[in-house]
Structures are given as structure tokens and as C-alpha cells.
Amino acid sequence: xxxxxxxxxxxxxxxxxxxxxxxxxxxxxxxxxxxxxxxxxxxxxxxxxxxxxxxxxxxxxxxxxxxxxxxxxxxxxxxxxxxxxxxxxxxxxxxxxxxxxxxxxxxxxxxxxxxxxxxxxxxxxxxxxxxxxxxxxxxxxxxxxxxxxxxxxxxxxxxxxxxxxxxxxxxxxxxxxxxxxxxxxxxxxxxxxx
Amino acid sequence: xxxxxxxxxxxxxxxxxxxxxxxxxxxxxxxxxxxxxxxxxxxxxxxxxxxxxxxxxxxxxxxxxxxxxxxxxxxxxxxxxxxxxxxxxxxxxxxxxxxxxxxxxxxxxxxxxxxxxxxxxxxxxxxxxxxxxxxxxxxxxxxxxxxxxxxxxxxxxxxxxxxxxxxxxxxxxxxxxxxxxxxxxxxxxxxxxxxxxxxxxxxxxxxxxxxxxxxxxxxxxxxxxxxxxxxxxxxxxxxxxxxxxxxxxxxxxxxxxxxxxxxxxxxxxxxxxxxxxxxxxxxxxxxxxxxxxxxxxxxxxxxxxxxxxxxxxxxxxxxxxxxxxxxxxxxxxxxxxxxxxxxxxxxxxxxxxxxxxxxxxxxxxxxxxxxxxxxxxxxxxxxxxx
Numbered sequence: 001x002x003x004x005x006x007x008x009x010x011x012x013x014x015x016x017x018x019x020x021x022x023x024x025x026x027x028x029x030x031x032x033x034x035x036x037x038x039x040x041x042x043x044x045x046x047x048x049x050x051x052x053x054x055x056x057x058x059x060x061x062x063x064x065x066x067x068x069x070x071x072x073x074x075x076x077x078x079x080x081x082x083x084x085x086x087x088x089x090x091x092x093x094x095x096x097x098x099x100x101x102x103x104x105x106x107x108x109x110x111x112x113x114x115x116x117x118x119x120x121x122x123x124x125x126x127x128x129x130x131x132x133x134x135x136x137x138x139x140x141x142x143x144x145x146x147x148x149x150x151x152x153x154x155x156x157x158x159x160x161x162x163x164x165x166x167x168x169x170x171x172x173x174x175x176x177x178x179x180x181x182x183x184x185x186x187x188x189x190x191x192x193x194x
Numbered sequence: 195x196x197x198x199x200x201x202x203x204x205x206x207x208x209x210x211x212x213x214x215x216x217x218x219x220x221x222x223x224x225x226x227x228x229x230x231x232x233x234x235x236x237x238x239x240x241x242x243x244x245x246x247x248x249x250x251x252x253x254x255x256x257x258x259x260x261x262x263x264x265x266x267x268x269x270x271x272x273x274x275x276x277x278x279x280x281x282x283x284x285x286x287x288x289x290x291x292x293x294x295x296x297x298x299x300x301x302x303x304x305x306x307x308x309x310x311x312x313x314x315x316x317x318x319x320x321x322x323x324x325x326x327x328x329x330x331x332x333x334x335x336x337x338x339x340x341x342x343x344x345x346x347x348x349x350x351x352x353x354x355x356x357x358x359x360x361x362x363x364x365x366x367x368x369x370x371x372x373x374x375x376x377x378x379x380x381x382x383x384x385x386x387x388x389x390x391x392x393x394x395x396x397x398x399x400x401x402x403x404x405x406x407x408x409x410x411x412x413x414x415x416x417x418x419x420x421x422x423x424x425x426x427x428x429x430x431x432x433x434x435x436x437x438x439x440x441x442x443x444x445x446x447x448x449x450x451x452x453x454x455x456x457x458x459x460x461x462x463x464x465x466x467x468x469x470x471x472x473x474x475x476x477x478x479x480x481x482x483x484x485x486x487x488x489x490x491x492x493x494x495x496x497x498x499x500x501x502x503x504x505x506x507x508x509x510x511x512x513x514x515x516x517x518x519x520x521x522x523x524x525x526x527x528x529x530x531x532x533x534x535x536x537x538x539x540x541x542x543x544x545x546x547x548x549x550x551x552x553x554x555x556x557x558x559x560x561x562x563x564x565x566x567x568x569x570x571x572x573x574x575x576x577x578x579x580x
Contacts, residue, residue: 005404012401013338025390028345040352042377044359071504073270110273110365115373116504124359159377 044124056147061121068113076106100143232575255579287367293515293526298508306371321520332569370501412467416567430522435461442518
């Protein structure tokens with residue numbers, strides 16, 4: 001019969017319409033500004049600089065090695081290395097970035113800076129409401145604006161942050177074991193293999 | 195002022211095809227037109243409603259991808275490949291990774307191969323789901339079929355976000371494996387989505403496959419002859435709709451596709467309806483591949499131990515890596531001179547090459563059919579213009 005296919009299709013839309021009252025599977029719309037979906041842990045949007053402790057200038061992990069600046073595909077990172085050294089969170093004197101800017105309008109959130117950073121100093125954020133009406137300074141984030149605490153990192157990416165923290169603790173322990181003066185009649189230092 | 199007093203400046207009066215009095219009308223469809231799937235323009239010469247000439251004009255989204263890639267490191271081009279065919283960034287990553295792995299002779303661990311197949315086939319599902327939705331939209335079924343397709347697509351995009359961190363710009367593959375392993379519970383969720391997918395396909399088939407309007411609008415429209423398709427280098431569902439059995443997953447058996455048994459659906463007439471049905475059938479086969487891959491996936495490393503993130507310099511040489519992307523054969527051709535960036539970087543985009551036969555398919559059809567025919571080609575302008 002001509003029109004049978006049409007009617008079958010209509011029955012399908014009716015099934016979807018009525019089903020949307022009983023099945024969450026068929027009604028997936030989220031009324032965005034009022035309602036929000038649960039945050040996805042792995043999601044990434046814009047990088048930030050991690051600092052340890054309470055003071056962002058004191059605890060900044062970045063040692064201004066310029067690797068991320070070089071590897072960034074769209075070249076949105078701008079770093080100026082400091083001329084002096086100052087102690088980092090562990091008390092070891094390190095270089096620090098005198099200037100660290102990221103251009104929000106150029107960054108494409110590809111995460112390559114995070115992957116190449118040997119110091120776990122730069123990580124991806126999840127904040128996505130970054131729009132501004134100031135198209136000059138408002139889109140060029142300086143290091144003060146980029147700095148976020150390690151606790152914040154632990155809150156937004158718990159699994160990943162736990163792994164990074166464990167890795168850092170292990171690294172420091174190794175470093176301490178290495179830098180210790182060799183004790184008289186030393187036992188071989190366990191766990192360190194060269 | 196009557197219409198006859200208007201001077202016809204650029205229109206040359208010609209007798210129409212059936213011999214009646216009239217003149218041809220040149221219409222510029224696009225670049226901002228909802229039917230063109232992006233910034234794409236068609237210069238159409240019309241005789242009444244009928245198309246007598248059609249010239250595709252593209253390049254509005256050109257962003258110099260190939261030349262930029264020659265200034266970047268090999269890894270630095272990976273996020274840019276996401277932006278080629280932004281519906282299936284995983285596929286672009288895969289093709290590029292495959293080319294570099296060939297170039298540098300890197301082995302991929304077994305688990306990573308399985309992950310690639312799982313993410314790749316999920317991408318194929320959402321691409322085809324989207325495409326049939328858009329095709330219906332082009333035919334005037336505004337809303338319902340597209341939204342049903344988008345509802346399913348969103349579930350897959352959520353999976354991709356949970357794995358790669360981004361819905362569409364995944365940047366997931368690396369030379370010698372994949373970036374991250376599945377998070378906890380991901381595989382179970384993916385299995386759930388995959389197992390529920392055939393229900394959507396059944397619904398979609400009931401919704402539209404027998405629809406008289408759909409058949410009237412698609413059957414016998416935009417027929418692409420088999421010989422022309424082969425000669426023009428058409429690949430993907432477009433080619434298979436003409437009845438040519440050519441699927442790179444079967445021909446090349448790249449990755450570990452030789453371990454999966456799946457059928458390649460073939461069309462008969464090469465018209466829009468065949469292209470539509472091919473996609474529906476391909477999704478069913480993809481579901482089968484996914485279910486087997488998710489069952490068989492072994493544990494183990496996801497990155498080759500020798501693979502380097504920084505300071506990657508393949509030895510001098512050249513390589514061409516190709517995969518069966520949802521739109522056709524996606525290939526990357528690379529020449530290395532031993533430096534950290536490629537000497538030559540070339541993309542073989544399926545959308546662009548599938549577009550070249552647009553005029554041959556459209557001649558003699560109505561303007562409204564041009565929109566449908568273009569919709570059935572499945573183009574993404576990010577890939578056409580690069």
C-alpha cells in the first residue's frame with residue numbers, strides 16, 4: 001500500500017515521543033545553563049601551571065626549561081627565563097619563568113605541552129567558560145593567572161594527579177638517596193639502578 | 195517596471211534543452227548555504243529547474259595544513275590532523291600515525307592495535323550516523339531524523355571524551371601506540387553503547403528505509419557509473435555503492451583487521467539510495483567488529499618502548515600510510531630527510547577526490563536533487579580545503 005512506509009516511520013516517532021517520558025535513554029537533552037552534565041575526568045581545555053604549597057610564586061614547579069615553548073604546535077606559549085635562581089618547593093635553587101604567557105585565542109588545547117614537560121609543571125584545566133570582552137590582555141594569560149595549586153589539580157583530575165604525586169615523591173626519594181654522602185662500608189643503595 | 199525591460203547583462207539567452215524559448219540562469223549556491231556542509235560553493239547553470247552545468251568551488255577553508263606541517267615536528271602535526279575531517283579525528287590520527295610508523299619502522303603493541311580499532315570503529319559509527327542524519331535534513335526532513343542520529347552520536351562522543359579528553363579534537367594516537375589507556379569502567383560503558391547501537395539502526399530503518407518520499411527523492415538520483423567511479427579514484431562508501439568491492443580494511447589489512455571477519459556491503463545502482471543504505475549496513479558490520487574487539491582485547495603496554503615523544507627523527511625515506519576512513523581512502527604521504535620535521539607532507543583526502551565527480555552525478559537533475567547528491571557524497575570542508 002502506498003504510504004505504508006510513511007506510517008511506519010510515524011509510528012517510530014510516536015514510540016520515541018512517548019518513550020521519552022519513561023526512558024532516560026530517549027530524552028538526553030540537558031538544559032545547559034541551569035543544568036550541567038557531570039564533569040568528565042579526562043576532559044581537557046586549557047593548560048595551567050601547577051604550584052606546590054600555599055604561595056604560587058614560591059611553589060611554582062616550572063623551571064623555565066623552554067621545552068613546551070619549543071614543542072607547542074601553534075606557538076602560543078611565551079616564556080622569559082629568569083637571570084637569577086630561587087629555591088623551589090623542596091628548597092633547591094632553580095631558575096623560574098620571569099614571564100610566562102599563554103595566548104588563549106591561539107591555544108588549541110592539544111596537551112602536547114603537558115606531555116613534553118619533564119617537571120609535571122603544566123597540566124590541563126577543565127574550565128571552558130573563558131570568553132571575555134577584552135581581546136588584548138584578557139586573552140593573554142600571564143603566569144599569575146595561569147598558576148593553580150596542586151590541590152586544584154587533584155580535585156579536577158584525581159586519578160592522574162595521584163599518579164603524578166606518587167611519581168614525584170618517588171623521584172625525590174631517589175634524588176635524596178643519590179645525593180647522600182656515601183656512608184662508611186656502604187651497602188649498595190637499593191632501588192637505584194643506573 | 196515590467197520584467198522584460200530589465201537588461202540581461204551576464205545571461206546569454208539560449209534555447210533550452212527541450213527547444214522552448216528561455217534562457218539559462220547561473221546560480222551561485224554557497225559558500226554560506228546550509229546544504230553545503232561548510233563553506234563550499236557550487237556555480238550551477240540552470241535551465242529552468244534542471245542543471246546543465248555545475249562547477250564546485252572550494253578553498254574557503256584553506257589553512258595551509260600541508261605547508262605548516264613541514265615546519266612542525268612530526269608530533270606537532272598530530273593535533274592539526276584532528277582538524278582535517280573534524281567528525282572523525284581518530285581516523286586522521288590513525289592514518290598519520292600509520293604513515294610515520296611505516297617511515298620510522300615502529301611496531302605497535304597488540305593492545306594499542308585493538309584500542310585503535312575500537313576507537314576507529316566507534317568513530318565510523320558516529321560519522322555514518324551523522325551523515326544519514328544530514329542527508330535527511332538535506333531532503334527536507336528537518337529535525338527528527340537528524341536529532342535521533344545526533345542523540346546516538348553524543349553517546350559515542352562522550353566515550354571519546356572520557357578516553358581522550360576531547361569530544362572531537364582527540365589528538366589520541368602516538369607513533370607506536372596510543373596516548374592513554376582506557377580509564378576504569380570505560381570498556382564496560384563502550385560495550386553498553388555498542389550493544390545498544392543496533393536498536394538505533396533498527397529504529398532508523400523502520401523510520402525511513404521504506405519511506406515513499408525518501409525513495410522518490412533518492413532512487414535513480416545522482417547515479418554514478420561504475421567505470422567513472424573507478425577512473426576518478428572514488429573510494430569509500432561512494433565506490434562501494436556502485437558495486438565495486440574495494441575496502442582498504444580488506445585490501446591492505448592494516449593494523450590487525452585480518453583477525454576480524456566482516457562483510458563489505460555493496461550497492462547495485464550507485465544512486466543516492468544505495469549510498470544511504472551502504473552506510474546503514476556498514477554500521478552493522480562495525481558493531482560486529484567492535485563487539486569482537488572489545489571481547490578479545492588483551493592487556494599489556496599501549497606504547498612501543500622505543501617510541502620517543504621528544505627528539506623524534508626518522509631516517510631519510512618516504513612512506514605512504516592509508517586507512518579506510520568513513521569517507522574513503524585517507525592517506526598520508528611523507529618524505530623524511532632525517533630532520534625533526536618532514537620534508538614533504540601530503541594528505542590524500544577522500545572528500546576532495548569524491549567531490550570531483552559531482553558534476554557528472556548532478557547533470558540533468560533538479561536543483562533540489564543537487565543538494566541531496568552533495569549530501570550523499572559525505573564531505574567535510576576541513577578536509578577538502580585543508
